[in-house]
Amino acid sequence: MASRGVIVTCLLACIATIVIGCQTSSQASGEVRYLIGMSQANLVEPWRVQMNHEIKSESQQYTEMNVLFEDAAQSSEKQVKDVEKLLAQGIDLLMISPNEVEALKPIVNRAAEKIPVIVLDRDDPGYNYSLYIGPDNYAIGQQAGQFVVSLLGKQGGNVIEIQGFSDSPPAVGRSKGFREVLSEHDNIHIVDTIIADWMRDRAEDKVKEVITRYPKVDVIFAHNDAMAQGASIAAAKLRIQGIQFVGIDGLSGANGGIQLVRMGVLTGTFNYPTGGKVAVQYAMKLLDHEKGLPRRVTLSSERITRSNFQDGSTP
Structure with a gap:
């Protein structure tokens, strides 16, 4: 042997x-x-x-x-x-x-x-x-902003934005487009911005740190689906309900954005x-x-x- x-x-x-x-x-x-x-x-x-x-x-x-x-x-x-x-x-x-x-x-x-x-x-x-x-990351950010506006409706609400690297072109473009759309609505407020380096686990940890600071969070928009999934895991572990999660990437396959939308983990995503x-x-x-x-x-x-x-x- x-x-x-x-x-x-x-x-x-x-x-x-x-x-x-x-x-x-x-x-x-x-x-x-x-x-x-x-x-x-x-x-x-x-x-x-x-x-x-x-x-x-x-x-x-x-x-x-x-x-x-x-x-x-x-x-x-x-x-x-x-x-x-x-x-x-x-x-x-x-x-x-x-x-x-x-x-x-x-x-x-x-x-x-x-x-x-x-x-x-x-x-x-x-x-x-x-x-x-x-x-076009700026255009995708605008699309995401318009989608969040439609989700919140006339009552508006509180939003957390999760970025990848704060100074990377995709993050800059997405955030700029997203914030420009939301700035047109006085009843929608971005209450916090998290930098999670595009990583699911980091997004989960960061969301756990900040989410309890706010009485109510209605939407979490993440710059990719992995971070959006991490945010949803954090909310579930803290037993916080009523949040809608939006991501970007729209990949197929296990844990891809398409499956996460199909399962109801994400309210929506944008294929990238x-x-x-x-x-x-x-x-x-x-x-x-x-x-x-x-x-x-x-x-x-x-x-x-x-x-x-x-x-x-x-x-």
Whole structure:
């Protein structure tokens, strides 16, 4: 019988082989013409996991394409090193979803001097990219504000807003659009703003800390579904009822926003396309030197409520 140490060593070797295979290549065979590097801000947020999945799945439609994936694990310093590593490996095109736009600006612009660069989700005027792909966060914030206004009706109410990172472009845009709509209604008050770094558990902890300060909270709007779910868990543990929870992302699958709406955990959410599939399609166009390509692609977002399921228009 093999010793426990031998078994563990073999198991770890197998796992490492699987992980490396998943992270370094999207193609098992075929003649590779183009090597693409994808630098992801983190793989903790389900939305970013979905983005990578879409990139990998769509890239498999092109036998001449190979994708190398890097995970910055929420560290801008690591993401800079990740991009440098990808450039050293001779990539033909860089895709990047920045952890922090300002910190990544120098390396993004340095890469853009050599190869095409596609930026996903987080934009910055100082980026010299070939193409930006992402939804309009300001418009989504406005949509969320209008939805909350409709939920509260003439009586108005108290709202808590949960942001991701306070200075990230998605958080800034969503909050600005949301607050502008609510500011037009004197009977609606944002009583607190929580920064939860896009994390469900952090949102749960933060909501537990602040929610008992207020006699009544009617709506909690979170900048992603994971934080909205965390807020709902906090309220349930404190046995606080009557709060409606609204999120953003609208992912499918277990604990995704669509399921949370279907289950009644969230009153509504807004789908936030990752742009992964579109990025691969435009990557091929850029690498094939197709003319007339846009510099920005804005992805549309739609509201998801239980009525989507009741009228048969399942997202």
